[in-house]
Amino acid sequence: MTGLAYLAGLLLSIGAMALIDARWRLAFWKSPGASAAALGAGTALLLLWDLVGIGFGVFFRGDSPWATGLVLAPELPVEEPIFLAFLCYLSLIAVLGIERMLRRDAGSDARPGGSASATDATSKPGGRHP
Amino acid sequence: MTYALICLPFLVVAVVFAVVAARALPPGQRHRRWAATGLAGVLLLVLTAVFDSAMIAAGLFAYADGTRLGPTVGLAPIEDFAYPIAAVLLVPAVWTLAHRRGGRRANGED
Numbered sequence: 514m515t516g517l518a519y520l521a522g523l524l525l526s527i528g529a530m531a532l533i534d535a536r537w538r539l540a541f542w543k544s545p546g547a548s549a550a551a552l553g554a555g556t557a558l559l560l561l562w563d564l565v566g567i568g569f570g571v572f573f574r575g576d577s578p579w580a581t582g583l584v585l586a587p588e589l590p591v592e593e594p595i596f597l598a599f600l601c602y603l604s605l606i607a608v609l610g611i612e613r614m615l616r617r618d619a620g621s622d623a624r625p626g627g628s629a630s631a632t633d634a635t636s637k638p639g640g641r642h643p
Numbered sequence: 644m645t646y647a648l649i650c651l652p653f654l655v656v657a658v659v660f661a662v663v664a665a666r667a668l669p670p671g672q673r674h675r676r677w678a679a680t681g682l683a684g685v686l687l688l689v690l691t692a693v694f695d696s697a698m699i700a701a702g703l704f705a706y707a708d709g710t711r712l713g714p715t716v717g718l719a720p721i722e723d724f725a726y727p728i729a730a731v732l733l734v735p736a737v738w739t740l741a742h743r744r745g746g747r748r749a750n751g752e753d
Binding site: 519540543544546547548550551552554555558559561562565566569570571572573574575576577578579580590592600601603604605607608609611612615616619 | 645730733742
């Protein structure tokens with residue numbers, strides 16, 4: 514049963530990331546299409562990177578009791594694309610979340626007391642170019 | 644050395660996407676994007692040092708001899724840190740390009 518630990522940990526982490534996403538409407542809860550494209554592209558690139566590494570014999574699957582042991586290709590565990598998708602989701606949420614915090618700071622500087630609504634406030638002038 | 648050379652083209656692709664996406668943003672947002680990318684990058688590097696080491700210790704994967712530069716952070720070979728760097732550059736860049744393209748019709752927030 515411990516073979517599911519890694520997979521379960523990854524799925525739990527993705528779920529936690531989705532909660533943050535939903536709460537602050539950062540990625541999928543703001544622009545689902547763009548988020549799907551970004552995660553898809555990121556995961557695909559990192560997976561290709563893995564395959565090249567496996568092809569050159571740089572890394573290989575360990576014999577961990579925490580992994581399912583199922584593989585998608587030689588040395589490529591089923592957990593790997595899920596891990597890579599998680600890494601991409603984490604990157605996206607981190608950048609968009611920190612960006613939001615920086616914008617809020619800038620917003621509250623410009624408009625005292627307006628920090629609570631600064632998120633929306635910043636999307637106006639100059640927020641968009643034709 | 645093999646591993647480092649494999650990382651190089653993927654890092655280049657990620658940097659190109661990040662620069663293209665940043666240039667699509669108006670100056671204020673562009674500056675904020677680079678600042679956020681830097682801070683998120685540091686966060687991801689720290690997380691990688693911790694969790695990559697944990698994953699290697701757990702025996703999830705291993706590395707062949709003679710393919711790495713040598714230095715490690717914890718158990719994590721330094722080449723492994725190219726993954727989070729590429730992710731933090733590429734993923735938000737693709738998001739921004741796709742979001743701006745899609746948002747052009749719907750009058751948009753950022």
